Amino acid sequence: MTALAGTGTLTRLALRRDRLALPLWALVTGGLVASGPGSLGGLYDTAAARAELAASMTANSSMRSLYGPVFSDSLGGLVAWRFGAFAAVLAAVASLIVVVRHTREEEETGRQELLSAGAVGRRAPLTSALLAALTLNTAAALLIVAGLAGQGLAGALALGLAVGGTGMVFATVAALAAQLTESARLAKGIAGGVLGLAFVLRAAGDSGDASGSSVLTWLSPVGWAENVRAFGGERWWVLLLIAAAVLAQTVLAYGLAARRDVGASFLATRPGPAAGRLATAGALALRLQRGALIGWGAGFLLGGLVFGGMAEGAAELVGDNEKAREIFERMGGQAALTDAFLATMVSLFGMLAALYAVGAVLRAHTEETSGRAEPLLAGSLGRLRWAAGHLVPAFGGAALILLAAGLGLSLGFGGSYGSVLGAALAQLPAVWTLAGVATLLWGAVPRAAGAGWAAAGLCLALGWIGPALDLPQAVLDVSPFAHLPRLPGPETTWTPLLLLTALAAALTAAGLAALRRRDLQV
Structure with a gap:
């Protein structure tokens, strides 16, 4: 039996269990971005109005900390500025929930031990969880690309890949967190805390630098998605940075998973007091x-x-x-x-x-x-x-x-x-x-x-x-x-x-x- 035996069966099971949640997350994420041209186009219907908005937002440090700088005053550039960071955060939240649900939560409830008694390889559970997250992020990215391209906005591919790539970065963060703790709730908390820190770093960096080139911004995966600069002179090489982070964290997660027993973790649970204190x-x-x-x-x-x-x-x-x-x-x-x-x-x-x-x-x-x-x-x-x-x-x-x-x-x-x-x-x-x-x-x-x-x-x-x-x-x-x-x-x-x-x-x-x-x- 190979380490990946049973991956296909577990993946189909994960997709079946999340047959409602995954499409909903993808539709919300993709629909949020695809709705942007209609709303922003109605508000700023001339090139002059869009240029004025871009200039005022780039000059406002508070707004940069919330949405990031504007890299292009085109309609597509404004959509990427207004909705890109929040779509990336939505994809990240959905991804970390999916991965923890199909890894640590399965172990915590004892179902994974039952499944592992059959023909299931050592790496199959983690692989199936990451494949479920990949399916979600691929669907969201395709909806973004199709939704924007269908409205005549060329260059949507970069934004879709940035959002989907950010989701996969935090899917692998969740995969690491699931190896560290025995609690699914704590694993979600760790991954969510990393996401919150990434957003704060991006906000702090953009608040002090209107170009998006702050060191703090580059320390954040959310900042990487921003610096792909969809519709604003795309930096395709930043996607390689996202891919490298996904690959490195995946390898580390597999390494940790191979060194522990099912249900165990690397962060030991602190034992309670000898005498009960909760009456x-x-x-x-x-x-x-x-x-x-x-x-x-x-x-x-x-x-x-x-x-x-x-x-x-x-x-x-x-x-x-x-x-x-x-x-x-x-x-x-x-x-x-x-x-x-x-x-x-x-x-x-x-x-x-x-x-x-x-x-x-x-x-x-x-x-x-x-x-x-x-x-x-x-x-x-x-x-x-x-x-x-x-x-x-x-x-x-x-x-x-x-x-x-x-x-x-x-x-x-x-x-x-x-x-x-x-x-x-x-x-x-x-x-x-x-x-x-x-x-x-x-x-x-x-x-x-x-x-x-x-x-x-x-x-x-x-x-x-x-x-x-x-x-x-x-x-x-x-x-x-x-x-x-x-x-x-x-x-x-x-x-x-x-x-x-x-x-x-x-x-x-x-x-x-x-x-x-x-x-x-x-």
Whole structure:
């Protein structure tokens, strides 16, 4: 039996298991870029307007840190500037999730050991996971190329390869992380932390250098994708740097995988104390969720500081372009550009907080399916008390990380502490509604609990991309965030906040009631 025996079968299994998630990720990533010519072409419909935008964005250090410098004032160049970095980050996030899911997560649940008892080679699991990620990134790159080329934009190949290549860089980062730790959750955290660091390095480098040639930018794989310079005098040789990183990390991951047993890792798990210190199920749940809560809180605080510092430059971002101003006002809801920018950022943090809340709720589902919940519930502990232990960090933790975001925005902006903190907390009813949806799915239809991620992702897409695409209000209203008052601003409407809070409570109660009646899923 060779080291790659069974790779084809495992790959087909991985693609079948992700037959919905992979196409969705590819469509979102490719569709984000392909929608760019329509939205930017309508906003800046003349060469003079595009040249003015490119010059103002390149001169604005805050905007360079967010989107990067503009290398070409053509429509294709503006699309690459506005959507390229975020598409690369989306591809990276999807790739690291796919690789960890089909490597470390399979080992953690014990399924990989069962599969390895058959005719499965040593390197087959890792190879099949990387092939699944390669399929995802190839599909996203093809959608980008086809979408832009179909609108008459020659040069889309470089952008598609840059986005897909960045996804593969972080797929191999995740492959390395999966060898280092015994926990799939920690492996995702390590890979996600590397991605966050890469984005921060790129942002810091571009903030100080308008040419994209900063050392910090070149230390970041996201910066490499930017420096391919699609539509702006393509640097094809940068793709060789991306390919070299993918190859080196793949070889290292294979080397590490060959030196450990299935289920083992290179970072030893720290043993717990001899005497137990967790007296309640709630304390155990908080201990399990503590790392994620601290990580999200620190990220929200840092992000708030960065975006708060950009608020004063909001007017410079759109200049005198009325269409751009209209989009910001649709996203932020206020006529004043600074308030609109802050409201937009608060709304973005709210939608991201929904991802945390859904993940925290579904941590209970993971505990159930892994078999760790059954021993706890075999004693006097009731299901509702056990479930409540996980829901408190989910709902309460969402409030804490939004407070961190509001504090960061206030400190970065340099004032309006009360109004910005209040605006951040006003996102909670919508966040709790999506957490309630996840609770209902987990309690009533546990096999479909993962659809909670799809609901949160749909709301994120509608809130962040929908206004720029000028989607009908009826479509935008699918998201609970569309019904929130746009703050900070002079007016506050309490009715939607109360109604969404009541809806979240009803969804959560229905999910818990269903959990009490059904059998445990193992």
